[in-house]
């Protein structure tokens with residue numbers, strides 16, 4: 246799938262920080278049951294790669310790697326079942342590595358110059374990060390003026406309450422966020438609760 250297609254599967258891409266690999270499969274099942282199929286597993290924990298592998302086997306799940314900083318990260322993640330990548334920022338090297346591996350990449354940007362570099366690298370579907378700290382929905386709306394051809398996935402500090410503000414901006418295809426898989430619910434194994442949070446995302450758009 247192309248990045249733009251991945252961004253249109255559901256209004257929310259859950260951003261997952263997994264500490265306990267035994268939680269990975271039931272968590273993915275709970276999110277998929279709630280309609281959130283595109284899952285970003287951040288490379289922030291020692292078990293992240295194993296978690297990706299477990300999630301990639303869940304029917305309907307489309308698993309990607311988050312916090313990808315370089316080609317090595319992409320390679321390790323691809324070897325563990327990740328089929329797309331998300332990065333907090335963009336470098337020409339990362340873009341080239343993703344292209345060489347045929348790995349769809351959703352790179353992060355925060356400024357007009359970032360967007361111009363990403364466009365130069367051939368990327369026009371971008372993550373606005375960290376969204377709530379970098380000016381929120383009004384700032385992103387201003388960015389869409391000069392960059393009308395770019396599609397965005399704002400991520401960072403977004404909640405069930407603020408997601409709608411972002412999704413109402415033309416050219417925002419989806420948002421990313423961790424609120425659909427809160428650590429307390431994951432630790433408690435509250436899979437029904439997580440499915441409910443996922444289902445509630447339907448009404449955001």
Ligand SMILES: O=C(O)C(=O)C[C@H](O)[C@H](O)COP(=O)(O)O
Pocket residue numbers: 260287288289311312313331332333374400401402403421422423424
């Ligand atoms: O590690 C990365 O590359 C990331 O993608 C960072 C995430 O965008 C944020 O951690 C989203 O998490 P919340 O702000 O809790 O919704």
